[in-house]
Amino acid sequence: MDAALIPKGVKRCPLPQFLGALTVVSVVLLWGVYAMLLCWLKGLNQTNMNNAYGFALWIWADLAVIALGGGAFFTGLLRYIIGKDELKNIINFAVLLGFICYSSALLILGIDVGQPLRGWFIFWHANVHSMLTEVAFCLTCYFFVLCIEYVPLVLENRQIDRVPFFHNLSHNMHEIMAVFAATGAFLSFFHQGSLGGVSGVLFARPFGFREHILIWPYTFFLFTWSAAACGPCFTILITKITEAISRKKLVKDNVIRLLAKIAGWMLLTYIFVKTIDTIYWAFVTAPSKGFVLNFFYTDNAFYGYWILFLEIVLCGWVPAFLLVVKKTRENNKLLWIAVFLGALGAMVNRWVMVLQVLAIPVLPFENWALYIPSWQEVATTILPVAYGIILVMISFRYMPIFPQEQELNPIEPPTPEVEPAAAADAEETPADEDPAAPEGDLQPAQA
């Protein structure tokens, strides 16, 4: 039925199967929307946040998706500015993931603030000294950039591309994409950094606070760096997942390996600097404020040294080495593990820098403040995941996201076998493709 919309030269699963999977994900989405409406209509009492935990699951999700969306800016930087031409084969997907991450982040922020209708005060009454202002400005601007980068993809849909104006528009946008990418890289650099600055500048929160270079705390640079390192890991991870679900190769190994290698070196340098930062903070910064390292990791029900180990060693040094060393990088299984750990590392880091900062009692007569998110918080956090899956499904089905797909998967005569498990796979993961589906349904009969 929708064959006319599907890019030329690629196979997609039958429409009912696609719609079925879409429906399942949409139910999750609607659950999230319901929770979101509850938060908007009834207020933030729907959450389990409190006055000790003003920032909680959402802000973590925000920081995490933005870090993971960092693949977009960094791949763009490599592709358009540094000129790593091979990356053009993955840049579309990176942009798509970036777009999803950033739009999700903005949505979550829209739920998280107590007065969403006044959210624009952050622009209108901007306090330039606030890291959050910097975040808001750069985040929004960079979201524009991502839109600009994503729009040509949409315009390349077979049907839209037929309209001459849109065809020309997408062509022109491609022409000057480097300018946009450069602006985006600049913006992204700053807001990734300013997100790091958010806890880094809290001089009365010794766990988050870091020394400064000019106005920027070390976390400013660490966040940008880690986003550049872990974002590409996430891009690779999702690409691999998409490949696994669609059961076809979408990006050539050399492209993935190049990106993995760069991510590996970024991660290695990042974790090296992060380790130094942690040691300096633990033995200089924190004691200067009257705290010893042990205090931050003991006497509570959750945060132990394990989280430090998880972040720095398991999700830092380990994937860094796995990606830097050619032999392990080119081992498919180890690559999977490495990019997974890399992405997880960013998420753990963001968790620590948001939630652990607030969990620690600074007043000597207060207790640790631990919290468990309410279902409304969980649902609204899953909402963007569902939304992302839907967007990937639609984009993958109707837009030429992977330029190498056609070459890697030449259309062959129909295979007789049918994989019944495919539908189930499609429910859970961001791809919709079932390579084993009968070819007949893909015929553009209804076009």
Place this chain on the structure above:
Amino acid sequence: MKKENAKRFGMVIDLDKCTGCGSCMVACMAENNVPFREDETDKLLSVAWMRVYKLTNGKAFPDADECFLPRPCQHCEGHHGHSPCVSVCPATATDYDASTGIVSQIYTRCFGCRYCMAACPYHVRLFNWWDPVWPDGMEKMLNPDVSVRMRGVVEKCSFCFHRYQLARQQADYEERGEVAENEYQTACTQGCPAGAIVFGDLNNPDHEVTRLAQPDLSHEGKSRNPKAFRLLERLGTNTKVYYLSSREWVRRLGDNYQVKAAQHQA
């Protein structure tokens, strides 16, 4: 930055006198239209500008000892007015007033991002998780000098700034240049039956508060009074609320929080 006759309003709370009765809390609630709910036992959800903490010395019976510590907003001056919360507010909804030393909060400007709450180590900033509701007829006791806060914004102790405004108006009306010490007092100071709270201008050597706090301005206001301490002084928050205690363990617990760290280390 500092104006010629700038005020630096501050407080001294004598913990030897404070009995932890809670009058300061109630006086504040009544003065500042603080809402109340059926269940206020979760103190992390409860809006109370003034909160009285109970400190324990950690010793076993019968050597156990307790001390009560009222905690209003500390009105941090930081370095040059750089209080932890003010600089982080993205929408300029909170401000450090260099002419009074008071950290203000504009409720209609705040859009509820709660960054300031994350920044404040004293938990003085409180979020309105619920719409404020007064049972039918009870809204009659609302004070028109203080606006009621809508759901979704952050609020905090203002050192009863509205009282300063009223006193200033009166002084201007009577063509007096200055507001006298007793003309501007916070509701908690006035309410405290123990007289444990002293409020005034820390820049004015004639004010009782200055006499007690003995701030050393060359050391960011650190007190010269050996009985005095400020909460978490070492963080550099440079607060304007001084505490007096003759008990060493109280001073150590409130000020030198390394004690706690050391306990944890041991």
Place this chain on the structure above:
Amino acid sequence: MLPFISFEWVSDTVHFVFHGALWYALSVLGMGMTYCIVKAAYDTIKGKAGDHH
């Protein structure tokens, strides 16, 4: 956000640098997009069709 209109505006270095960067980025994006759209419209009227990539 805007000099003269927003009363929070302070004419100091921080504001100039910060907002300068913001407005610079916005201008680049705005002008870039305007260029693309205008050129696309022009090309469409002229009947030109550019090739992809």
Place this chain on the structure above:
Amino acid sequence: MKIDRRSFLSFAIGGAAGTALTPLPWKLTDDMSIWSQMWPWTPVPARGAVTVVKSACTLCPGGCGINVRKVDDRVVKIEGLPDHPVNDGSLCTLGLAGAQLLYGPRRVKTPLKKVNGRFVAISWEDALAEVSEKLSDLRAKGGAHTVACISSSDRGTVAELLARFLRVFGSPNFIRMPSSQDAYEVALYLTQGVRAIPGFDVEHSDFVLSFGSGLLDGWGSPVYLFKAHSQWRDQGGKLIQVEPRLSRTAAKADQWVPINPGTEGALALGIAGVIIKESLYDEKFVNSHSSGFQEWKRLVIDGFSPEIVSKVTGVKVTVITELARSFARANRPLATGGRGKGTSPGSLKEVLAVHFLNALVGNLGQKGGSWAVPEPEYIDWPELEMEQAASTGNQQTRIDGAGSDIYTHARYLANRLPEALLTDPGYQPVQVLFISEANPAYSLPDTTAFKDAVAKIPMKVSFSSYLDETAELADLVLPNHTYLERYEDVPAPSGYPLPIISLVRPVVEPKFNSMHTGDAVIQLAKALGGSISKAFPWDSYEECLEETLGDKWESLMEQGYWVDSEYEAPGWSEAFETASEKFEFTSREISALGNYSLVKPEGDEAFFPLVLIPFDTMRLWSGYVGSPPFLIKSVEDTLLQKNEVLVEIHAATADSLGLGSGSTAVLTTPKGKARVKIRTTEGIMPGLIALPRGLGHTANDRFLAGKGVNYNRLAGPVEDGATGHDAAWGIRARLAKA
């Protein structure tokens, strides 16, 4: 089709772009934010003319002056009255929250009558007619004495009007709610021969030895005590707190002396023994102005040596002797008794033991000492004309037995009411019960028994402004104005050493269809006619009050209070009106009451291995007025979590029961059981459970009801052998995992 799609797309995109260029979206965005800044459901307090009215607080016996700030006709804030001798400008938690009692949802808005178990509104005429008919009926049948009245106070015009009404009607059954004043009054009478109110010049004392008195937990006149405490801090006065639990008072004290509960009197006698033995007492006083000293001395020295006392009390011998020495050597030492807020009379012998310490150091009537403040004399109404029915009725034995052969010294014995009413004498001893400014169904020990007893009374009339536990039991509720809507005199604040009267005046017009209890009484009297009517020659309460206060009225209206600041306690040679005209350490009467003995808590030790004791806090009020919402809000989370109360228990005791901090347990006493949460602490003696007073309301409003457990539901009275007063200080209990 193709064209349609194209034009649709163009239209949509063009339309969106076009709209974005108009001011509309910007205007809407701005409007939305402005709307969010003034949500119609967020109240905006109305502005208006600001006035301040001087009045007085009646919420506790503390007698503070208040300044009520009004905006137009609204009460906005209550503050202390500057320069008032008792509170000088500051106020306690309850007083500060007073406006919530005026506007809160617990008010009774109109007279109510219970019909088939439910309250229905009724007019004042009908309500008063119903009462007066019942009363004349009773009186005609010779049952005048079966009318009783429970009141929180017997001082001031309202209480006196009620008492007068009962007397002229023919009933002796005016009952004051119990307090430590009960035992003190007897002690003052027995030792000094005076009918007086205990007063303590705490602010001038420099060494206060408190036997469990919650001096900083609401004892006496709280604000006055707080101010005195601060003065000690400034001027080097010492406070020693003898108490099994680290109360706020103990925490603020210079020394906390933990003691086995209920043995405070023994410690006082032990200290007295040391003082006597080491001849540290005031020889001038003891030798020239006391009698029976030698006899008492022998008793003390023999029976209460430090070693014996140490064994009984758990206080070390060295501590006892040290306390005795420092107490006796202080310039102006003062000993106080009456546990917690002093809401329970306690054992007379214990109060005497403490009082004797004051006598030993010669502080009676002295600066910084223990005073006998004369009862206020301004209420001087015409003699009653007693009809036959009245005289007969008044000669009947009181329903509570006070003043009878068994309970010679007691004036009121509210604690004996349930027993009296539940023991069936073959007829109903109380036909009509008035309750004024008291909530016995909540605040008398063993509330279950009280409720059962009250259920037997055919007509219960409550004058309460609030629908409290007792009002809920009533057949008629005749709501009084709240203290912010009425006139009233507040004499003799609890424990305050000088004669003082403060004036309550209407700050606002009555909000609801309520009536001053004074007016209600006058109208009832008028309806009954005859000598009863004649006994109330005033048209209104206001007229009565103005006339009663006479020349003080003006200064009261002007200043808000009247104080006899010149008052000085009479010298030792004139002070004592005993037979010997001296202070009596022993006398025939005192000896007749038996020796000091410990009051045992109710319950079998084998089944109830622990002891439950109550404690008071300024953040909860346990008297007639239940805590308003602000007070409940100020309660710590170490005391109340959600609706569950936390009991304090020593960590080791909790351990032995397999209970940890935060766990839920069932607390059982001989009187009942309740679910509680456990809070372990080092601030309490092992083996004890401490439960705050003031929680566990079932009535009032939703901010107060249903939270925690009422101590009085779990506790019962223990009759003092000497007086009949309630001498209980705790009750045996057990705790088990829930």
